[in-house]
Amino acid sequence: MHGRIRTWGPGALVLLPTVLLLGYFVYGLIAWSFNTSLTDRHTARKGPAHYVGFENYVNLFGEDRFLNSLKNLGVLTVAFIVGTLIFGLLWALLLEKGVTGEGVFRSIFLFPMAISMIASGVVWGWLLNPSQGDDARGLNRLFAILHLNFLENPWWTAGSRWTTMAAIALPAVWQMSGYIMALFLAGFRGIPPELREAARVDGASEFKLYRYVLFPQLSPIALSALIILGHISLKLFDLIYAITGPNQFRTEVPSIYMWNTLLRSDQAKAAAIAIVLLACVAVLVIPYLSWTARQEAKQ
Amino acid sequence: MSTAEAATGQAAAALTRKPRRSTIADGSTRRSRTFRYLFLLLFLLFVLTPVYVVVVTSFKTASDTTAAAQWSLPETWTLEPWSKAWDVLRPYMIRSLSLAIPAAIISSMIGSANGFVLARWRFPGANIVFAFILFGMFIPYQAVMLPLRTTFTELDVTRGVPTLIIAHCIYGIPICTLIFRNYYATIVPTEIIESARVDGAGLIQTYARIILPISISGFVVTLIWQFTSVWNDFLFALFLTQQNNGPVTLGLAALSGGQKVDYAASMAGALITSFPTLLVYILLGRWFIGGLMAGALKG
Numbered sequence: 001m002h003g004r005i006r007t008w009g010p011g012a013l014v015l016l017p018t019v020l021l022l023g024y025f026v027y028g029l030i031a032w033s034f035n036t037s038l039t040d041r042h043t044a045r046k047g048p049a050h051y052v053g054f055e056n057y058v059n060l061f062g063e064d065r066f067l068n069s070l071k072n073l074g075v076l077t078v079a080f081i082v083g084t085l086i087f088g089l090l091w092a093l094l095l096e097k098g099v100t101g102e103g104v105f106r107s108i109f110l111f112p113m114a115i116s117m118i119a120s121g122v123v124w125g126w127l128l129n130p131s132q133g134d135d136a137r138g139l140n141r142l143f144a145i146l147h148l149n150f151l152e153n154p155w156w157t158a159g160s161r162w163t164t165m166a167a168i169a170l171p172a173v174w175q176m177s178g179y180i181m182a183l184f185l186a187g188f189r190g191i192p193p194e195l196r197e198a199a200r201v202d203g204a205s206e207f208k209l210y211r212y213v214l215f216p217q218l219s220p221i222a223l224s225a226l227i228i229l230g231h232i233s234l235k236l237f238d239l240i241y242a243i244t245g246p247n248q249f250r251t252e253v254p255s256i257y258m259w260n261t262l263l264r265s266d267q268a269k270a271a272a273i274a275i276v277l278l279a280c281v282a283v284l285v286i287p288y289l290s291w292t293a294r295q296e297a298k299q
Numbered sequence: 300m301s302t303a304e305a306a307t308g309q310a311a312a313a314l315t316r317k318p319r320r321s322t323i324a325d326g327s328t329r330r331s332r333t334f335r336y337l338f339l340l341l342f343l344l345f346v347l348t349p350v351y352v353v354v355v356t357s358f359k360t361a362s363d364t365t366a367a368a369q370w371s372l373p374e375t376w377t378l379e380p381w382s383k384a385w386d387v388l389r390p391y392m393i394r395s396l397s398l399a400i401p402a403a404i405i406s407s408m409i410g411s412a413n414g415f416v417l418a419r420w421r422f423p424g425a426n427i428v429f430a431f432i433l434f435g436m437f438i439p440y441q442a443v444m445l446p447l448r449t450t451f452t453e454l455d456v457t458r459g460v461p462t463l464i465i466a467h468c469i470y471g472i473p474i475c476t477l478i479f480r481n482y483y484a485t486i487v488p489t490e491i492i493e494s495a496r497v498d499g500a501g502l503i504q505t506y507a508r509i510i511l512p513i514s515i516s517g518f519v520v521t522l523i524w525q526f527t528s529v530w531n532d533f534l535f536a537l538f539l540t541q542q543n544n545g546p547v548t549l550g551l552a553a554l555s556g557g558q559k560v561d562y563a564a565s566m567a568g569a570l571i572t573s574f575p576t577l578l579v580y581i582l583l584g585r586w587f588i589g590g591l592m593a594g595a596l597k598g
Contacts (some may be wrong), residue, residue, distance in 0.1 A: 008422035014502070029447055036446070116573065126566075
């Protein structure tokens with residue numbers, strides 16, 4: 001026993017600081033937030049707070065503004081995931097057979113990933129200007145120049161929840177599609193070429209080759225992509241903050257609402273919103289993590 | 300982590316690998332190839348449109364930013380927006396540099412030690428510890444932000460660069476650990492470690508003599524990843540700092556926010572603040588992709 005501890009003891013010792021740090025700064029602080037969310041600490045005032053059970057959560061789910069932010073988030077997530085998957089997969093499909101200048105295309109498709117969402121928000125805020133007609137600005141002006149006036153629209157400033165949040169999703173799609181392209185492209189390149197050749201020898205059409213041979217091989221990557229995009233969307237904050245400002249009911253999502261609540265010093269409610277957000281992410285991520293862990297154990 | 304592992308280890312390499320030319324006709328005719336280029340160029344335009352806007356607008360004079368002239372080249376080219384943006388952003392740039400570099404180095408070093416132990420110096424329960432660490436990179440930081448602020452106040456940490464260095468180091472540990480764990484699991488054969496152990500080498504000796512010398516590409520990947528995410532971070536900046544001690548994203552948000560926006564200066568500011576990460580991307584793009592692939596688990 002003593003000998004065994006001597007072999008693995010130092011390893012555990014190396015990880016000890018990390019475990020302690022994350023134990024406090026991740027798990028401890030989450031517990032602290034959760035604890036705050038169960039109290040009536042609705043002002044910045046110090047001093048004892050009283051436990052109110054789940055009252056803050058009950059109030060949140062009975063409140064129009066919070067429900068609005070949840071619905072916005074749902075629509076945003078769908079629009080963002082669908083858009084990014086389509087663009088990412090399309091780009092990967094266009095590049096995967098190898099075209100001249102592939103490296104250039106790839107680098108350009110991927111470069112928005114290196115930019116902060118605040119910087120891209122500055123540009124997209126300009127592009128998504130709602131003015132139309134003679135005073136059209138941003139993309140609307142470009143549409144007018146190209147004689148595509150029918151495309152002019154108020155972007156996120158008017159219209160249904162779907163068009164509003166789709167307009168917000170557009171810059172996010174612009175920013176993240178290259179990432180999904182890279183994932184799928186790596187997936188395509190990882191498929192042994194023998195599989196393709198065998199299918200072609202068997203006389204499979206291009207469509208059938210992709211549908212029955214190549215796409216099934218990519219399903220683990222598609223699942224990863226879905227989880228990644230889903231949790232990015234749930235946490236999306238900077239882009240909305242930069243494009244619409246934090247005070248737009250139309251584009252408010254829980255992460256933004258939490259910030260606005262905090263500005264009014266309602267700590268208990270802000271904590272409750274944060275915990276709901278955390279729960280959404282956990283529901284998405286924990287099954288995926290345990291699934292990948294099991295896949296790994298099988299190998 | 301089978302997907303993550305595939306992603307880090309092979310996928311980054313697979314992505315840059317040239318597709319093997321099939322000996323059988325690959326089903327693409329000249330017409331389909333023309334279509335492919337046409338589509339690729341179209342998407343290239345989509346990705347590069349904001350770049351055109353940001354560059355062109357940043358050289359315009361105030362009188363040149365009318366709705367009708369928005370998409371034209373500057374009437375007279377001026378550097379005024381650049382000098383205005385630079386004057387505002389300079390102190391923020393210095394703070395961001397003095398924050399991103401140490402934060403990237405420290406979390407990479409911790410990640411390397413952790414990754415080595417988790418991949419090649421395992422102890423009972425290592426998998427559980429790994430999952431415990433990994434969860435930290437998915438959480439929406441809103442869930443820890445409030446008590447984090449309180450903790451920094453209680454510990455009397457100077458607001459600004461020091462708070463942000465600590466926060467980014469701690470919350471950067473999970474992704475760095477993941478990248479290094481997968482890196483060592485792919486690159487270091489178990490036999491080398493075992494024979495070193497048989498020869499009586501301890502953990503520190505093994506790490507210093509065998510692991511560290513072959514860790515360079517791992518370090519390049521995590522350093523780039525951390526530098527980019529710290530540089531581009533807005534959430535910690537907004538919650539933990541203020542205009543007088545905050546990083547560059549906060550400065551850009553201030554420059555481009557408010558009632559009367561100077562678009563030319565905002566665009567110049569977006570370019571100035573993006574310059575360091577873009578430079579890293581252009582010079583070290585291959586490793587940037589490596590981080591992305593490992594970050595397949597992170598947003």
